[in-house]
Amino acid sequence: MKTSKRICKNGSLTLPKQVRAEAGLFPGNAVDVETQSDGSITIKPAAPCCHFCGSPEHLINVENIVICKDCATKILAKVDVTND
Numbered sequence: 100m101k102t103s104k105r106i107c108k109n110g111s112l113t114l115p116k117q118v119r120a121e122a123g124l125f126p127g128n129a130v131d132v133e134t135q136s137d138g139s140i141t142i143k144p145a146a147p148c149c150h151f152c153g154s155p156e157h158l159i160n161v162e163n164i165v166i167c168k169d170c171a172t173k174i175l176a177k178v179d180v181t182n183d
């Protein structure tokens with residue numbers, strides 16, 4: 100996704116919801132911000148976090164989707180309910 104945004108008076112920049120969703124970023128997540136020699140700026144998650152809740156703890160990787168054990172447990176509970 101490509102979009103244009105204005106930097107606020109205090110220097111902050113809000114990442115569009117779709118960009119955050121595509122990048123798996125959640126409020127409170129740390130990001131690495133780096134300037135490039137071509138003038139571009141990259142923003143990357145500073146550490147892996149859960150695709151669903153953003154937790155950085157107790158992570159597992161399922162088919163290249165990072166998910167925490169709490170969310171995995173919640174998903175499994177829903178699967179069990181739908182099988183009843």
Ligand SMILES: [Zn+2]
Nearest residue numbers: 149152167170
């Ligand atoms: Zn989670």
